[in-house]
Amino acid sequence: MTxxxxxxxVLVAALLVFALPIWIAVVGATQESSAIARGEMSLLPNLSGFGVFGDVLMNGATGTGPVWRELLVSAGMALAIALGKIAVSIPSAYAVVFFxxxxxxxxxxxxxxxxxxxxEVRLIPTFQVMSSLNLINSFTGLTVPLIASATATLLFRQTFATLPDELVEAARMDGAGPLRFLFDVVIPMSAANIAALFVILFVYGWNQYLWPLLVATDPHLDTVVIGIVKMIGLDRETEWNKVMATAVLALVPPVAVVLLMQRWFVKGLTEGDK
Known part of the structure; x- marks a missing residue:
């Protein structure tokens, strides 16, 4: 029984540890900002305060733009980084393994x-390169420097190395060239691993803070992470309910990606261990 x-x-305790901060953020979003600042926030949501989510989504907070725009920038950045890393890493790993x-x-x-x-070590030289190419305050400058990934190349190399040599010989006998072998055999057999890596890289791109803070000073290129930081003003009263509402909204896209791709994510991780 024990x-x-x-x-x-243990599972219930872990659930409480992970879920409690999210619950506090949801509850805090429905409270008065002054009550939160005084430390008098209730642990139960105020049902009449849920309108703050629509307000912050369309209008943002004082000194910041609408959160829907920041979510779009973050989503575009995360997708570009994830897809770009995969597109660069697959050919590089393929060349190392099969050539x-x-x-x-x-x-x-x-x-x-x-x-x-x-x-942090690469920030200054990378910024200088982007500046010399006139890519500061551009979506290209926001994403391209983060696309190259040694980690993804290493993981794909390990995945491709597990493919049996008989597949290569069979492809040669059928007259398949390197590109056809890559697209018809290697990528389909590695689909689960690619999906798992996409989830990890999407969350990685979504949570980027330091590089967007440095390379994008245009408010129209603010990611949602940068937007949350800008909401916490030093020269004005912070609207804590809007900060917490934005934090909750920032959780939705990455959680949705993980849930939608959960089956492929788990399959990719378990296949990677074989």
């Missing part, structure tokens, strides 16, 4: 070594 109750107790050319592994290890450089 052996069955203990896992359930034999001089310094093949040297090129791979040079790509791998970039994992040792944190984003």
């Amino acid at each position: 052996s069955r109750l203990l896992p359930h107790a 034999r050319f001089p310094f093949r592994m040297t090129a791979f290890w040079l790509i791998f070594l970039t994992l040792m450089l944190p984003v």
Whole structure:
């Protein structure tokens, strides 16, 4: 009996730990901002205060733009980063695994070594490159520097390396060239892994803060993460209910992506362990 109750107790405790901050944010969005500032927020939502979600979505808070625009920028940035990383990493991993050319592994290890450089180290040189290309305050400058991914290349290399050699020989006997083998065999067999990586990269792109803060000073390019920070004003009273409402709205797209792709996400992770 105890052996069955203990896992359930741990699961309930974990659920409370993860869900409580979200519940507080939802409840706080329906409260008066002054009550939150005084620390007198109730733990039950005020049913008449749910209109703040529509208000902040269309109008934003003082000093910020509408949240719907920030959500669109964040979604576009996350999609561009996720799809771009996958589009760049698949050919690079494919070349390393299936082609034999001089310094093949040297090129791979040079790509791998970039994992040792944190984003903060690359900020200044990357900003200088974007500035010289006149890509500051542009959607291209917001996304392109974050597309290259040594992590995705490494994961795809490990996935492609598990494909049996018989597939390569069969494709050669059927007269399939490298591109046909890639699109007709490798990518379909790696679809679950690609879907799992897409979910991870989408959430990664959605949560970006430091690079958008540096490269995009145009308010029309503010992501929802930047918008939340701008709502917390130093020279004015913070509208905490709108901050919490925006935080809740910012959770919806990544959670929706995870839920919609949950089956492929789990399948991709479990196949990657084989």
